Amino acid sequence: xxxxxxxxxxxxxxxxxxxxxxxxxxxxxxxxxxxxxxxxxxxxxxxxxxxxxxxxxxxxxxxxxxxxxxxxxxxxxxxxxxxxxxxxxxxxxxxxxxxxxxxxxxxxxxxxxx
Amino acid sequence: xxxxxxxxxxxxxxxxxxxxxxxxxxxxxxxxxxxxxxxxxxxxxxxxxxxxxxxxxxxxxxxxxxxxxxxxxxxxxxxxxxxxxxxxxxxxxxxxxxxxxxxxxxxxxxxxxxxx
Numbered sequence: 001x002x003x004x005x006x007x008x009x010x011x012x013x014x015x016x017x018x019x020x021x022x023x024x025x026x027x028x029x030x031x032x033x034x035x036x037x038x039x040x041x042x043x044x045x046x047x048x049x050x051x052x053x054x055x056x057x058x059x060x061x062x063x064x065x066x067x068x069x070x071x072x073x074x075x076x077x078x079x080x081x082x083x084x085x086x087x088x089x090x091x092x093x094x095x096x097x098x099x100x101x102x103x104x105x106x107x108x109x110x111x112x113x114x
Numbered sequence: 115x116x117x118x119x120x121x122x123x124x125x126x127x128x129x130x131x132x133x134x135x136x137x138x139x140x141x142x143x144x145x146x147x148x149x150x151x152x153x154x155x156x157x158x159x160x161x162x163x164x165x166x167x168x169x170x171x172x173x174x175x176x177x178x179x180x181x182x183x184x185x186x187x188x189x190x191x192x193x194x195x196x197x198x199x200x201x202x203x204x205x206x207x208x209x210x211x212x213x214x215x216x217x218x219x220x221x222x223x224x225x226x227x228x229x230x
Contacts, residue, residue, distance in 0.1 A: 004157075033217065033218075035218075040222070040223075041222055041223075042118075042204050042206070042220030042221050042222050042223055043158070043204070043218070043220050044220070045217045045218065045219075048217055056217060091157060091158065093158075101146055101165070101208060101216055102148075102160060102163060103160075103218060104160070105150075105157040105158040105159075106157050107155075107156060107157040108156075108157050110155075
């Protein structure tokens, strides 16, 4: 079974530029999560989707961050414009709502904002 | 509010020695508890999880953890550490979100170094 796929793996941009990250969850997983992991900290949930609907986006900085999951499968997270403090690893995870409640994580996208 | 505390930022052990990583949580109901491991440049890999039942849970790579409700703890243990165990370890509690599946609240992590 293929795991959670993310791209790109690394991205370097200048502040005020825009950037987008892509995630493909495990096949059949209805729930998709985006987490932000700042250096030296644990991951923090940004947004959670159930199929293509948003369940929780309470910690998403909506003035600059946006995310979508149009067909209930792939998802895109966008930052526009980026700030220095957005430098972090962006992790995508997916889970099936039936049974285990276990989240499976992708390798992450490491973003550096200069 | 739900929270997870990992009091040890950095731990160094000798290869072959035993290991215990501490985790304390704050959650109003019976928690779902997880331990994940993160190697440099990698995503998070699930080591083990507790949902209910037996309070001593076994995971992959020889790890185990014990849920102690009275102490609000879920400490991770391994009897004999291998050099390949060097990584960062995260404890997390699952918090129900909007009636759907749960989100994870993570601790700040414990970085494990293994001496030869």
